[in-house]
Amino acid sequence: MLRSRTGLTTLAFIGVALACLPFSDLAITTLNPWQELQRLLYGLVTPDLTATNELFTAFTRTLAYAFTGVALGAVIGFLLTTLFSSRLVRAFCAFIRSIHEIFWALIFLQCFGIHPLSGVLAIAIPFAGIFAKVYSEIIDEADPLPARAAPKNTRRLLRYFFTQVPEAWPHLRTYTAYRLECGLRSSAILGFIGLPTLGFHLEAAFSQGYYSQVGALLLVFYVLIATMRLWLRPRLVPVYLLAAPFFLGEGLPIIWGNVTRFVTQDIVPRPLREGEGWEGLQPWLTEILANQALPGIWNTLLLTQMALVATGVLALLAFPLISTHFTGPVRRTSGHVLLVIARSTPEYMLAYLLLQLWGPSMLPAVVALALHNGGIIGHLVGRMSDEVPLRKGAPIGFNRYAWELVPRVYPPFLAFLFYRWEIIMRETAILGILGITTLGFYVEGAIQEIRFDRAMVLILITALLNIGVDALSRRIRAWLRLRTRPTCEA
Amino acid sequence: MAILAVNDLSASYGGERVLGPLSLSLASGERVALVGRSGAGKSTLLSLLYDEAESGTAYMPQDLGLVDTLSVFHNVYMGQLDRHTTLYSLCNLLFPLKKPRGEVQGILDRLGLGDKLREPAGELSGGQRQRVAVARALYQQGSLLLADEPVSALDGPLARRVMAALTEAYPTSVIALHDVELALAFSDRIIGIQDGHIALDEPSARLTAADLQPLY
Numbered sequence: 001m002l003r004s005r006t007g008l009t010t011l012a013f014i015g016v017a018l019a020c021l022p023f024s025d026l027a028i029t030t031l032n033p034w035q036e037l038q039r040l041l042y043g044l045v046t047p048d049l050t051a052t053n054e055l056f057t058a059f060t061r062t063l064a065y066a067f068t069g070v071a072l073g074a075v076i077g078f079l080l081t082t083l084f085s086s087r088l089v090r091a092f093c094a095f096i097r098s099i100h101e102i103f104w105a106l107i108f109l110q111c112f113g114i115h116p117l118s119g120v121l122a123i124a125i126p127f128a129g130i131f132a133k134v135y136s137e138i139i140d141e142a143d144p145l146p147a148r149a150a151p152k153n154t155r156r157l158l159r160y161f162f163t164q165v166p167e168a169w170p171h172l173r174t175y176t177a178y179r180l181e182c183g184l185r186s187s188a189i190l191g192f193i194g195l196p197t198l199g200f201h202l203e204a205a206f207s208q209g210y211y212s213q214v215g216a217l218l219l220v221f222y223v224l225i226a227t228m229r230l231w232l233r234p235r236l237v238p239v240y241l242l243a244a245p246f247f248l249g250e251g252l253p254i255i256w257g258n259v260t261r262f263v264t265q266d267i268v269p270r271p272l273r274e275g276e277g278w279e280g281l282q283p284w285l286t287e288i289l290a291n292q293a294l295p296g297i298w299n300t301l302l303l304t305q306m307a308l309v310a311t312g313v314l315a316l317l318a319f320p321l322i323s324t325h326f327t328g329p330v331r332r333t334s335g336h337v338l339l340v341i342a343r344s345t346p347e348y349m350l351a352y353l354l355l356q357l358w359g360p361s362m363l364p365a366v367v368a369l370a371l372h373n374g375g376i377i378g379h380l381v382g383r384m385s386d387e388v389p390l391r392k393g394a395p396i397g398f399n400r401y402a403w404e405l406v407p408r409v410y411p412p413f414l415a416f417l418f419y420r421w422e423i424i425m426r427e428t429a430i431l432g433i434l435g436i437t438t439l440g441f442y443v444e445g446a447i448q449e450i451r452f453d454r455a456m457v458l459i460l461i462t463a464l465l466n467i468g469v470d471a472l473s474r475r476i477r478a479w480l481r482l483r484t485r486p487t488c489e490a
Numbered sequence: 491m492a493i494l495a496v497n498d499l500s501a502s503y504g505g506e507r508v509l510g511p512l513s514l515s516l517a518s519g520e521r522v523a524l525v526g527r528s529g530a531g532k533s534t535l536l537s538l539l540y541d542e543a544e545s546g547t548a549y550m551p552q553d554l555g556l557v558d559t560l561s562v563f564h565n566v567y568m569g570q571l572d573r574h575t576t577l578y579s580l581c582n583l584l585f586p587l588k589k590p591r592g593e594v595q596g597i598l599d600r601l602g603l604g605d606k607l608r609e610p611a612g613e614l615s616g617g618q619r620q621r622v623a624v625a626r627a628l629y630q631q632g633s634l635l636l637a638d639e640p641v642s643a644l645d646g647p648l649a650r651r652v653m654a655a656l657t658e659a660y661p662t663s664v665i666a667l668h669d670v671e672l673a674l675a676f677s678d679r680i681i682g683i684q685d686g687h688i689a690l691d692e693p694s695a696r697l698t699a700a701d702l703q704p705l706y
Contacts, residue, residue: 145551145555148540149549149550149555149623151548151569151572151573151630151632152543152545152547157576158571161580162571162583163557167557167559170559
């Protein structure tokens with residue numbers, strides 16, 4: 001195992017994760033965790049669908065935020081592809097996508113208050129960065145021959161729109177539809193920080209102990225995502241897009257004075273604002289680094305590395321559930337249902353639920369991240385394993401799994417896992433808002449103390465950390481010679 | 491007067507020379523047929539000639555270079571992308587305007603594709619796709635045509651009709667053809683390519699089908 005690069009990398013990552021364990025708080029602190037879990041499961045099987053009015057509003061809002069935000073992000077991202085050869089534009093896109101939707105929302109909530117604009121921009125901006133990157137990659141793969149066959153003096157822009165973009169169009173469409181699913185999840189969790197989407201109602205129902213209402217909200221959400229293929233028809237998309245802005249709701253009026261104050265005063269570092277100049281800035285920054293950024297980074301890294309390995313283990317255990325190489329259509333169907341649930345529940349929502357059940361520690365966060373990401377990767381690897389041709393008389397059962405399938409799907413599996421590394425880290429930082437002491441914890445704290453300058457510095461540090469991990473993951477993937485098209489980043 | 495002249499042209503693929511070095515001069519009004527075995531270097535030569543050619547040259551590669559997701563109209567319209575303003579062309583990309591639509595329709599009628607204006611190019615048969623690429627070249631109305639096997643997927647009479655349309659629209663052309671009869675009928679100069687070199691360069695009038703046999 002030490003001879004191969006994949007084996008070596010795997011062992012190294014497992015070693016690091018094990019080394020993280022002694023430094024991490026993984027305790028269950030609630031007195032009766034299993035009883036709470038039982039009540040939640042009971043709620044799931046006895047969903048209360050009577051509060052139809054509220055359910056309806058929660059879902060139309062969630063859909064409207066997702067549609068408007070993703071559409072805006074797609075348009076901006078697409079326009080940015082025409083400039084994507086510029087290094088500056090690429091760096092700008094990398095930067096805006098390294099900040100999580102929730103952090104953007106926290107920033108915009110301070111500017112615009114609880115207004116649809118906050119939520120829509122929070123989705124649109126990071127999505128624009130992701131769209132710009134992936135769209136460019138897709139368009140670059142288009143056949144260059146039509147562009148060559150166009151008259152010589154054709155302007156670059158026309159060549160682009162007449163040949164390269166139409167060639168890539170079907171792939172662009174598939175990818176955008178896929179991102180809409182991610183957008184729906186993002187939209188749902190924006191509710192946890194006060195916007196009127198699904199998460200808001202979920203948190204309200206949970207804190208009052210209405211588990212049947214929680215069950216109803218979750219079930220409708222699963223059905224919505226699982227049936228996307230049925231209601232997301234190309235012909236209906238324009239209808240949805242035109243209707244979406246009307247279902248965003250009113251929100252509170254925007255106070256433009258607040259916006260100006262936020263941009264010109266609140267986020268300016270305190271020493272600069274109070275005229276202490278650059279000399280005052282240094283101790284201010286050192287203090288933030290020592291007391292907040294470093295502990296935040298440390299915990300974010302611990303949690304990310306443990307969650308990454310847990311995700312990998314779970315994905316490898318889960319993919320046979322949907323693989324056609326193992327018998328039983330009934331088992332396969334239930335496998336699909338399990339994986340759909342795991343991957344369509346946003347990790348933030350899972351972490352929230354598990355934190356309520358088990359109390360604050362890193363354990364609920366690791367489990368939530370592993371369930372969600374393991375569900376996604378397990379699904380992808382399962383589908384990939386179906387394409388592995390097995391010879392007649394190949395071993396069955398565990399031997400088939402261990403000797404025939406895992407060795408073949410392992411490289412793409414690692415590619416998916418490393419691809420999600422940065423995504424897991426983005427999420428880990430966010431989970432701090434729920435009380436785990438990752439970077440998000442300190443961001444949330446600074447915002448509650450109305451020290452937005454501090455919050456901005458911490459968000460910037462989080463973004464840099466993400467960009468760093470992304471670069472490292474790219475290096476490792478190159479070293480392992482892994483190539484797999486990305487699917488979902490959020 | 492030479493409309494296109496190249497000296498010591500050569501091409502390598504994977505470290506192995508596949509073409510040249512060869513020199514070639516093309517006078518205005520000359521219609522050249524490029525003949526030779528497949529793999530002799532005809533496509534490479536045409537592609538390199540296109541790199542050297544001035545603007546106003548129409549290029550029809552063997553793989554046609556159609557955009558499968560766009561309609562036949564758009565694929566043909568592309569022949570004039572350099573003539574219109576960006577805005578006008580973008581309008582036509584979204585909503586084909588009446589004037590270009592009529593012009594394109596006229597060309598398609600001549601090629602027997604009159605009913606295909608709105609069809610995506612990707613849904614046509616091989617022969618139909620080839621005629622769409624021909625229509626694009628006809629719509630472009632340039633000063634020089636470089637075409638690589640433009641009628642290989644068409645049957646006898648249709649192939650002749652299309653060749654007639656192409657040579658009528660472009661008095662100066664270099665067309666690679668594997669059909670010796672067509673080559674003799676629609677050219678006034680024949681260049682035979684063998685192993686990446688010019689093995690024969692004669693006026694068509696002096697040649698018969700039997701003279702070209704050694705090239706194959």
